Amino acid sequence: MEENEIINGLTEAVINGKKDVASELAQKALDEGVDPYKAVIEGLANGMEIMSDKYDKKQAFIPHLLLASNAMYAGMDILTPHIKLEGADTKKVLVIGSVEGDVHDIGKNLVKTMMSAVGFEAIDLGKDVPIEDFIKTAAEKKADVVSVSTLMTSTMDNVGKVVTGLQSQGIRDKVKVIVGGAPITPDFAQEIGADMNKPDAMEAAKWALEAAGTLSPDRWG
Amino acid sequence: MDEYTPKERLARALRGEKVDRMPAISVTQTGTVEQMEACGSFWPEANEDANKMATLAEAGHTVIGFEAVRVPFDITAEAEFFGCDIKEGTKQQQPSVVGHVVKSIEDIDKLKGYDLSKGRIGVVCDAIKILADKYGNDLPIMGSMIGPFSLAQHLNGDDWFMAIMTDEDFGFALMELTTEFNIDYAKKMVENGADTMVIIDPTASAMLIGDEFYQKFVVPSHKKIVDAMRDMNVATVLHICGDTTPSLTLMESSGVDSISIDQSVDVTNALSKADHAVLIGNLDPVSVLWKMDPDGVKEASKKVLDDGIRIIAPGCGIVSNTPNANLQAMVEMAKDHKY
Numbered sequence: 295m296e297e298n299e300i301i302n303g304l305t306e307a308v309i310n311g312k313k314d315v316a317s318e319l320a321q322k323a324l325d326e327g328v329d330p331y332k333a334v335i336e337g338l339a340n341g342m343e344i345m346s347d348k349y350d351k352k353q354a355f356i357p358h359l360l361l362a363s364n365a366m367y368a369g370m371d372i373l374t375p376h377i378k379l380e381g382a383d384t385k386k387v388l389v390i391g392s393v394e395g396d397v398h399d400i401g402k403n404l405v406k407t408m409m410s411a412v413g414f415e416a417i418d419l420g421k422d423v424p425i426e427d428f429i430k431t432a433a434e435k436k437a438d439v440v441s442v443s444t445l446m447t448s449t450m451d452n453v454g455k456v457v458t459g460l461q462s463q464g465i466r467d468k469v470k471v472i473v474g475g476a477p478i479t480p481d482f483a484q485e486i487g488a489d490m491n492k493p494d495a496m497e498a499a500k501w502a503l504e505a506a507g508t509l510s511p512d513r514w515g
Numbered sequence: 516m517d518e519y520t521p522k523e524r525l526a527r528a529l530r531g532e533k534v535d536r537m538p539a540i541s542v543t544q545t546g547t548v549e550q551m552e553a554c555g556s557f558w559p560e561a562n563e564d565a566n567k568m569a570t571l572a573e574a575g576h577t578v579i580g581f582e583a584v585r586v587p588f589d590i591t592a593e594a595e596f597f598g599c600d601i602k603e604g605t606k607q608q609q610p611s612v613v614g615h616v617v618k619s620i621e622d623i624d625k626l627k628g629y630d631l632s633k634g635r636i637g638v639v640c641d642a643i644k645i646l647a648d649k650y651g652n653d654l655p656i657m658g659s660m661i662g663p664f665s666l667a668q669h670l671n672g673d674d675w676f677m678a679i680m681t682d683e684d685f686g687f688a689l690m691e692l693t694t695e696f697n698i699d700y701a702k703k704m705v706e707n708g709a710d711t712m713v714i715i716d717p718t719a720s721a722m723l724i725g726d727e728f729y730q731k732f733v734v735p736s737h738k739k740i741v742d743a744m745r746d747m748n749v750a751t752v753l754h755i756c757g758d759t760t761p762s763l764t765l766m767e768s769s770g771v772d773s774i775s776i777d778q779s780v781d782v783t784n785a786l787s788k789a790d791h792a793v794l795i796g797n798l799d800p801v802s803v804l805w806k807m808d809p810d811g812v813k814e815a816s817k818k819v820l821d822d823g824i825r826i827i828a829p830g831c832g833i834v835s836n837t838p839n840a841n842l843q844a845m846v847e848m849a850k851d852h853k854y
């Protein structure tokens with residue numbers, strides 16, 4: 295199989311939500327000596343980006359996105375361990391979770407998928423995450439971006455508490471904070487001192503990558 | 516003198532019939548901390564005990580001035596009934612579903628043959644009975660339940676969104692179970708005194724799943740519930756979260772009497788889409804009802820009323836920390852409004 299055939303195949307597998315095909319082609323990419331980084335970015339992530347675009351245009355919906363996401367991860371599970379990064383190319387680190395009190399994670403999972411697609415190493419704390427866990431993990435993993443979300447109005451205050459916690463630990467300026475979820479507005483994000491609120495997962499990911507790039511690489515000392 | 520009792524007024528208004536003025540109601544959950552403090556009945560106990568539930572529901576009328584009483588305050592009793600793990604709520608927070616019990620068609624079969632007197636389903640029906648005995652001649656008694664699609668999602672977890680695409684047989688089988696349950700439960704609420712049925716189906720949004728899946732999985736199921744209620748002379752309200760503007764035509768094709776629209780819907784736009792369903796909404800429960808002061812609420816209400824909303828109400832569930840004064844301001848605006 296030609297390299298571009300494999301890469302296009304990976305993109306197609308994600309678009310069509312074909313997990314098994316994505317795994318097979320990822321293995322084939324390794325066997326045929328395709329650069330695994332290229333296979334992830336130009337193959338899998340490209341497919342996810344196309345799906346995200348279709349979602350914005352109402353040509354695809356959550357079922358399609360979830361299937362695409364599963365396919366992307368199936369391929370990434372095989373390819374990522376073989377990617378070697380050097381020096382400044384190290385992956386940006388994302389700490390992500392649904393805030394304490396919120397047991398929903400479909401929105402959070404989609405953001406995580408898009409963040410992975412643009413190249414973040416995503417540390418997923420899951421749902422109903424205690425406020426301290428965001429702060430502790432951000433410090434331990436020397437995070438670039440912290441993403442906090444909630445779908446429930448009753449837990450919006452906890453989103454603010456994560457930002458306050460980062461401040462009181464003196465690490466607020468070392469990370470970019472993005473907050474999201476149905477009840478959260480840009481005004482609310484500003485009010486609690488977060489850096490950004492995006493209604494859309496892919497936009498959130500693109501913003502995060504750019505914002506992470508503005509952080510000093512040696513800020514964690 | 517008012518021409519109608521609140522009960523008659525709402526029954527007519529929800530069906531788009533002529534009324535003397537706007538009814539003052541909330542079709543979404545009404546419980547707040549200030550009301551709990553006023554009536555002495557608090558979450559989470561008010562979710563578990565019929566007397567306490569009725570007391571807090573009653574506060575919506577006696578403390579706020581809503582011209583209806585409404586139970587329950589959350590949408591997890593149904594999933595709990597089928598055995599899903601629930602994270603208990605607090606004074607400020609509703610319970611939530613954390614575990615799922617359906618993975619296969621066999622699992623669905625095991626859930627058939629349920630007993631509606633069990634669990635919080637039974638508690639809600641008992642609370643309706645208490646409220647109906649006390650207020651049933653005069654006030655609307657609103658029963659509310661999670662809709663069949665969102666219940667299916669609670670039972671199956673997020674895999675549900677993929678299942679409707681990858682495993683149609685399973686998808687239809689689960690919808691059949693939840694729809695039948697919804698009908699049985701709604702009928703029981705009505706037998707206990709409910710005269711208005713609110714279907715809260717937050718994840719059944721065509722914006723999330725697309726028109727095609729909505730048409731296939733949601734519309735027929737809503738229609739069955741609506742028809743069963745119409746046979747009992749009960750008006751129906753459908754609430755779906757998010758910007759439902761493009762799907763209003765599809766939503767009302769189930770025959771539902773009224774649709775409760777979210778704050779992200781533009782009222783003028785929505786009115787031009789909905790053909791027969793009465794539109795209810797859509798004050799933002801966070802940035803308006805919770806965070807503003809009464810004057811701000813009145814101003815926001817005026818805008819929605821000027822846009823032509825048929826019944827002003829919160830766009831989604833009321834936040835528990837919402838001040839009484841803000842809800843009272845909304846009630847006042849509704850009562851003052853003639854069509």
Ligand SMILES: [Zn+2]
Pocket residue numbers: 717754755756757777830831832
């Ligand atoms: Zn809602």
